[in-house]
Amino acid sequence: xxxxxxxxxxxxxxxxxxxxxxxxxxxxxxxxxxxxxxxxxxxxxxxxxxxxxxxxxxxxxxxxxxxxxxxxxxxxxxxxxxxxxxxxxxxxxxxxxxxxxxxxxxxxxxxxxxxxxxxxxxxxxxxxxxxxxxxx
Amino acid sequence: xxxxxxxxxxxxxxxxxxxxxxxxxxxxxxxxxxxxxxxxxxxxxxxxxxxxxxxxxxxxxxxxxxxxxxxxxxxxxxxxxxxxxxxxxxxxxxxxxxxxxxxxxxxxxxxxxxxxxxxxxxxxxxxxxx
Numbered sequence: 001x002x003x004x005x006x007x008x009x010x011x012x013x014x015x016x017x018x019x020x021x022x023x024x025x026x027x028x029x030x031x032x033x034x035x036x037x038x039x040x041x042x043x044x045x046x047x048x049x050x051x052x053x054x055x056x057x058x059x060x061x062x063x064x065x066x067x068x069x070x071x072x073x074x075x076x077x078x079x080x081x082x083x084x085x086x087x088x089x090x091x092x093x094x095x096x097x098x099x100x101x102x103x104x105x106x107x108x109x110x111x112x113x114x115x116x117x118x119x120x121x122x123x124x125x126x127x128x129x130x131x132x133x134x135x136x
Numbered sequence: 137x138x139x140x141x142x143x144x145x146x147x148x149x150x151x152x153x154x155x156x157x158x159x160x161x162x163x164x165x166x167x168x169x170x171x172x173x174x175x176x177x178x179x180x181x182x183x184x185x186x187x188x189x190x191x192x193x194x195x196x197x198x199x200x201x202x203x204x205x206x207x208x209x210x211x212x213x214x215x216x217x218x219x220x221x222x223x224x225x226x227x228x229x230x231x232x233x234x235x236x237x238x239x240x241x242x243x244x245x246x247x248x249x250x251x252x253x254x255x256x257x258x259x260x261x262x263x264x265x266x
Contacts, residue, residue, distance in 0.1 A: 015157040022189050023155070040188060040220035044228070047191040051158070095229065109192060109228030 006066040012050045012079075013059045021062045022047040025077060028064050032073045034134055041113040042075060042132050048110045049079040049128050057083020057126065074115075074133040086121040093119070139164045141171050147248060148172060148210075149241070151183040161197045169204045177210045178257055179248035183241045185216030195225060195233050202235035211251045213237065215244035 008028070010021045025046040029039045046062065053060035060081030067074045086092045095108045111117040114130040121127070137160055142149045150168055172180060182198065184190070190198070198214060205212045214237045217225075225233060238244040 015159050019155055019157050022191075026189070037220050037223055040218075040224050041227070043189045044191050044224045047189055047193075051191070051193055106192060112227050113224060 008064045010062045010064070011059070012053045012062055012081075015054060017062075018047055018050045018054065021050045021064075024062075024064055025075075028066055029075050029132065032066055032068065032075060032134070034075070034132065038132055038134070042077070042130075045110045045113045045130055046077055046079070048106050049077075049130070052106060053079060053081045053083075056086075057081035060126075070136070072133060072135040074131050076116075076129060076131040078127060078129045080125065080127040082124050083126060085123040085126050086119075089119060089121055139167070141168060143171075143175065144245075146175060146178045147245065148175070148177045148180045149183070149245075150180070151186070151241070153186045155187065155189065156194070158193060161194055165197055165201045165204070168201060169208070172205050172208050172210050177205075178252045179211040179213075180205050181213050181215055181241060181244040181248060183215045183244070184221075185218070185240070187221065188218060190217075190221045190225060190233075192228060199234055211248050211255070213244040213247050215239070215241045 008024055010017060010024060012018070012021065022043040026039045026043040029042050034042070050062055060079065060083070063078045065076045067076065093107050093111065110130070115133050116131040118129045119127070137154065139150055139152055148168070148171055150164070152164070156164065168180065171177070182201070184198070202212045202214065212235060214233065214235045216239065217233070217237055236247070238247055
């Protein structure tokens with residue numbers, strides 16, 4: 001069996017890497033036994049975040065980590081870039097807001113798909129950490 | 137990867153069989169819109185049964201493509217949105233897909249026929265090839 005490693009780092013440099021990252025997110029969550037609804041939510045969330053990287057920063061990275069303990073398991077995805085940063089985080093997290101002509105579902109939409117969502121941004125470093133969790 | 141666009145009389149049928157990059161999605165949009173104009177299609181069915189992730193970008197491309205096709209004068213249906221895709225899209229935000237949808241391609245083609253007929257367009261083909 002060619003199983004993915006418990007942690008995987010994917011460089012995000014082109015549109016192809018968005019596809020690679022969302023596939024990886026789905027594989028890792030399937031491997032940990034998350035149902036298809038969760039797999040789809042996580043894959044979609046990763047797709048949104050990595051697209052932001054391409055769109056606003058040009059390049060960055062996506063780290064997918066599996067965790068399992070006696071209480072359950074979780075997947076954490078950290079997406080970061082060294083772009084200009086988000087000037088107004090509160091605004092970027094508001095529904096309907098977009099600077100790129102998108103639907104504005106990006107960040108607020110992504111936040112609703114996952115159990116945990118954390119974002120920090122300053123010029124030169126934007127990091128979004130999301131996770132989904134499942135009890136055993 | 138280029139998405140094949142099949143022609144059944146003056147109905148166009150496009151089935152997206154694998155996950156698309158953003159670039160491929162835009163290429164598909166432009167191919168489909170051009171093809172609709174070229175043959176003055178009466179209806180278009182886009183089958184997305186095989187898509188297991190539709191994020192806000194892809195949803196927008198699908199929406200925009202449907203609107204463009206309607207602007208040209210054709211009817212459009214989106215077929216086969218997967219249940220988990222539907223759940224995710226609605227959880228992300230409202231109205232990500234505004235086009236008419238059907239469970240599958242069969243129903244999509246039926247709906248196109250009905251709509252084309254109710255428009256009073258009797259040139260519907262699809263049967264004429266049989």
